[in-house]
Amino acid sequence: MERDDAWHLTGDLMVEHGKGDPFAAAIRATRMPMIVTDPRRDDNPIVFVNDAFLRLTGYERGEIMGRNCRFLQGPDTDPNAIQQLREAVGARRDISVDILNYRKDGTSFWNALYMSPVITKGGDLHYFFASQLDVTDRVDAQMRTQNEKEHFEREVAKRTRELSDALAAKTMLVHEVDHRVKNNLQMVASLLTMQTRSISDPTAREAMKSMLTRVEALGTVHKRLYQSHDVERFDVAEFARELATDLVRGSGRSEISLHLDLEPVEVPVEKAPPVALMMNELITNALKHAFPSNRPGRLSIRVQPDGRYFGIRIIDDGIGMPQEVVGTRSFGKRLIESLARQLNASIAWQPGDPGTSIDIRLPRESPGAKDST
Ligand SMILES: Nc1ncnc2c1ncn2[C@@H]1O[C@H](COP(=O)(O)OP(=O)(O)OP(=O)(O)O)[C@@H](O)[C@H]1O
Ligand SMILES: [Mg+2]
Structure with missing residues (x-):
């Protein structure tokens, strides 16, 4: 058995x-x-x-x-x-x-x-x-695949390194250019200041001073650009903070309080100069005209994204825009209108209660640019 x-x-x-x-x-x-x-x-x-x-x-x-x-x-x-x-x-x-x-x-x-x-x-x-x-064939095939994968990974890493190096070199160059432009604008500002001293006509002096603030605003744009990591985008909110603070401080009007309500809005760099000039005109106007005779007041600036657009709102609680200027076309006003056209922006002046409120609505991207929203 x-x-x-x-x-x-x-x-x-x-x-x-x-x-x-x-x-x-x-x-x-x-x-x-x-x-x-x-x-x-x-x-x-x-x-x-x-x-x-x-x-x-x-x-x-x-x-x-x-x-x-x-x-x-x-x-x-x-x-x-x-x-x-x-x-x-x-x-x-x-x-x-x-x-x-x-x-x-x-x-x-x-x-x-x-x-x-x-x-x-x-x-x-x-x-x-x-x-x-x-299983030699299988292991060999695995090893070949692994080797190829490693080879491609090395190639991709190498190419990425080359591209980052190229980008770093380009960024350095653009920063260098912005730095030089800022220095030249500073030089122009110094020339304007010197020239203003020799002008006795008050209207001409005022015009020169207005030009000086415009040149300084452009200088601030280039300063921000060479300090920024991204050479293609410009943060409107951070610029607004610096410009408004500088202008209020420069006006010597300590009785005017500044209120900032800023959300990050990045626009292509080519929009930076017109946006900066427009803000400069409107903030200087408020400082110059809204609070005569050392009248105290409040100036608030708001920057806010709005889908594919963004808004800039400048509000003062000053004396309000005199009726007679509404139809007139002074240089500042014409400049604002021409910048608004250039930027495809809509701009609305509204009487505040009291004061003046100005609303600007601008597209975030340049025409033809990829929609980044
Ligand atoms: N925020 C404001 N509050 C009161 N009045 C204002 C305000 N902004 C503008 N104005 C009035 O509108 C007028 C026109 O402004 P505009 O900016 O066109 O010229 P300006 O500031 O007088 O000179 P510039 O050409 O140097 O800008 C001003 O003279 C002022 O009377
Ligand atoms: Mg003005």
């Missing part, structure tokens, strides 16, 4: 064993390379090897029977994979690992090794069973 643990007879696989044992016959005949080792013997030697394994490794059966499997390892075998195997043997658990093995002729192949302990019902470890699969 057949024993319950008849499969144990596979221990006799070396001899004409297992005859009549279909499992042993299958293992001998399968195309899957397989071996069995005996951990109860010294150095866990191979006790069974099938023909597929011999074909894979190029050894004769007699050359490897009784040897530990480590002869399959070679100079490029990953020590980490060997360590994993050792640990699995020690812990009597199964393991699946890709390991670089060597044939008898010294050539190497990637071995998808699966090794599993054979433990009896009673918990005794009798064998280790191992199946091998030559």
